[in-house]
Amino acid sequence: MRRSLLSAGAALLALSTAPAMADFTGGKVRIGVLNDQSSLYADITGQGSVVAARMAVEDFGSKVKGTPIEVTFADHQNKPDVGSNIARQWYDTDGVDVIVDVPTSSVALAINEIAREKNKVFLVSGAATSDLTGPKCSPNTVHWTYDTWALANGTGSAIVQTGGDSWFFLTADYAFGHALERDTEAVVLKSGGKVLGKVRHPLNTADFSSYLLQAQGSKAKIIGLANAGGDTINSIKQAAEFGIVAGGQNLAGLLVFISDVHGLGLQAAQGLIFTESFYWDLNDSTRAWSKRFAERMGGRMPTMVQAGVYAAVTHYLKALDALGSDADGKAVVAKMKETPTDDPLFGKGTIRKDGRKLHPMYLFEVKKPAESKGPWDYYKLKATIPADKAFRPLAEGNCPLAQ
Amino acid sequence: MAELLGIPAPVLFGQLLLGLINGAFYAILSLGLAVIFGLLNIINFTHGAQYMMGAFTAWMLLNHLGLGYWWALLLAPLLVGFTGILIERLLLKRLAGLDHLYGLLLTFGLALVIQGLFRNEFGSTGLPYAIPPELRGGQNLGFMFLPNYRAWVVGVSLAVCLATWLVIEKTRLGSYLRAATENPTLVQAMGIDVPRMVTLTYGFGVALAAFAGVLAAPIYQVSPLMGADLIIVVFAVVVIGGMGSILGSIVTGFGLGVIEGLTKVFWPEASSTVIFVIMAIVLLLRPAGLFGRSG
Known part of the structure; x- marks a missing residue:
């Protein structure tokens, strides 16, 4: 015990006197992919995100300034307490420098605070809530792939413009669903539409018939699905069963991933706009x-979340390469914001002061079975929303960093 | 328009009917659990996984062998029931006479293994399974649109539950079963092969789970997780009804489906917890369950 204390002291001394060049804590860069490995978001994030992170590391050459890079992963089970415990252990004792992905907004909001407290880096791809770059924004966090505001803005305004002006929301009852509902409602009201009602269902619900019947009773033209993954799939499937679309109401999937479309099949998913x-x-x-x-994932194509993990890790490694250190989380994120982004998946972009990564968003429509040329040929591009229009303006987010 | 409790009557009727439909799944699943517990004294935590296997068997029959829904309804329970017989013969049998905890741990572990294997193979999103053409469409009942398939689910579930109850309560075979539950040694002394009866009973309980799985496949996504989400609720149903009570599990299954359905209207956020609140209250007031005999 005494010897290990002594050697730890010596190491600390050596560290503090070592030159600032290539100062990587623990002698390596450790990337922790934290997401849902086993439940309803596992195909959207899960092992695919781990593979994406590993690909980013390999494409970078597996080393930063001669320091090896490691990727580790864990399952947060969509529970904030489980996720927080893993994050603390990773940051405190396992030498993890950056946590990546983290779907489920409630878990991401918890880890956002832990990364800030411990001055580490947090790169969000899976979580949706726009609060991460709004009131809860942090100098240690970058929100990469998408957020509830961008989804609402893209899908909501497109639908209101084509006549879908009365809405009923089916909302997952946790941070993400609430944020998505709030942001979409704002867009609907701003575009001249109205909201006739809403119902909040528990996360991971199997039967939606009761909620769908309430939506049907509201006579709203559009039923907005402010949920994700298995919840969205079951809502869409059961809406068809109850003749909702045949009865003249339309569904708006506010957050749909390609894995959901694959799971539904084109027959059930055709015509969805998101x-x-x-x-x-x-x-x-x-x-x-x-x-x-796909070669590494048994033929499965990547979701946008998995693509976001690749791009975010790539940009993080570039910042480390420029800084020569991963010790100060705030400094690394500042470097990431200062450097323009450029990767094969999202093209050229920037990261704003509040941590928001800016790139175009796309409005897609699911193809009819006859239009699809093969497996995974699912989307038609309907519109491209340019980067400066796709995300919430800096001034409207109430982010303390932006003031 | 007439209103009840601030909700228009047609809406209320619709929700009652939907509750009954969901209750049908609870009833069939808890019935299987009750039958197994009654004879084997084993709390079968693998039940949810076996329900999921039923749905996957239906999917595999369709996609690999081209056999449709009706064949699946017949074959999936047989196939999955057979795996149940294997599990009983190879594993559960060795636990006879030991504390409940051993059976619970074994079946729970098995459930995790089976789910993990399916998740590894098929992913978590699940697979689509279409409603058979004969049962597509629906009826407008005036107060709601009732899909034909859901009407079929309620009908066939009620029939299966009643048939099971009749067999156990009213036939000679059922009387052997009940006798073996009370005193296996004595029944064996009468020349009845109790171990074989135990094996077949487990197989039958598992087949019921698989049957529910096939019924569920067109409604829910065929997903490795479909059973894990449901099984906890079903256990609550069994506890409320009284462990091992056949009639109790059927009545409580349908009843709790209705209560859950109504909660989805009055307080949607609480719909996933209401059954557990009821369970807590029942356990406080009647620890043996509503239909159970204490002692």
Whole structure:
């Protein structure tokens, strides 16, 4: 015990006197992918995000300034307490420098605070709540792939403009659903539509018939699904069963991933309109990367969350390379904001003061079975929302960093 | 328009009917659990996984062998029931006479293993399974649109529950079963093969779970997690009804489906907890359950 204390002291002394060049804590860069490995968001994030992070590391050469990079992962089970415990252990004792992905907004909000407290880095791809770059924004956090405001803005305004002006919300009853409902409602009201009602269902519900019947009774033209993953799939499937679409009401999937469309099948999903920031078949570089990804994932194409993990890790490693250190989380994130982003999946972009990564968002429509040329050929591009219009303006987010 | 409790009557009727439909799943699943517990004294935590296996078997029959829903309704319970028989013969049998905890741990562990294997193979999003063409569409009942398939689910579930109850309560085979529950040694002395009866009973309980799985496949996503989410609620149903009570599990299954359905209207956020609140109250007032005999 005494010897280990002594050697720890010596190491500390050596560290403090060592030159600032290539100062990597623990002698390596450790990336922790924390997400849902086993439940309803596992196909959206899960092992696919781990593979994406590993690909980013390999494409970077597996070393930063001669220091090896490691990727580790864990399952937060969509529970804030489980996620917080893992995050603390990773940051405090396991030498993890950056936590990546973290779907489920309630878990992401908890880890946002832990990263801030411990001055580490947090790169969000899976979580949706726009509060991460709003009132809860942090100098240690970058929110990469999408957020509830961007989804609401893309899908909500497109639908109101084409006549869907009365809404009923089916909302997952936790931080993410509330944020998505709030942001979409704001867009609907601003575009001249109205909200006739809403119902909040527990996360991971199997039967939606009761909620759908309430939505049907509201006579709203649009039923907005402010939920995700298995909840969205079951809502869409059961809406067809109860003749909701046949009865003249339409569904708006506010957050739909390609894995959901794959799980539903084109027959059930055709015609759905939604907003995403990535699709494997956008251009040559997304196709090339996605093909490599699919080879490692048993043929599954990446979701936008998994693509976001790759891009965010790539940009993080570039910042470490420029800084030569991973010790000060705030400094690393500041460097990431200062450097323009450029990767094969999202193209050129920037990270704003509040931590918001800016890139275009795309409005997609799911193809009819006859239009699809093969497996995973699912989307038609309807509109591109440019980066400066896709996300909430800096001034409206109430982020203390922006003032 | 007439209103009850501030909700228009047609809406209320619709929700009652939906509650009954969901109750049908609770009833079939808790019935299987009750049958197994009654004879084997084993709390079968694998039940949810076996329900999920039923749904997956239906999917595999369709996609690999081209056999549709009706074949699945027949074959999936047989196939999954057979795996149940294997589990009983190879594993559960060795636990006879030991504390409840051993059976609970074994079946719980098995459930995790089975779910993990399916998740590894098929992912968590699940697979689509269409409603059979004969049962597509629905009826407008005036107060709600009732999909034909859901009407079929309620009908066939009620029939299966009643048939099971009749067999156990009113036939000679059922009387052997009940006798073996009371005193296996004595029944064996009468020349009845109790171990075989135990094996077949477990197989039957598992087959009921698989049957519910096939019924559920067109409504819910065929997903490795579908059973894990449901099984906890079903256990609450069994506890409320009284462990091992056949009639209790059927009545409580349908009843709690209705209560949950109504909660989805009056206080949607609480719909996933209401059954557990009821369970706590029942356990406080009648520890043996509503239909159970204490002691």
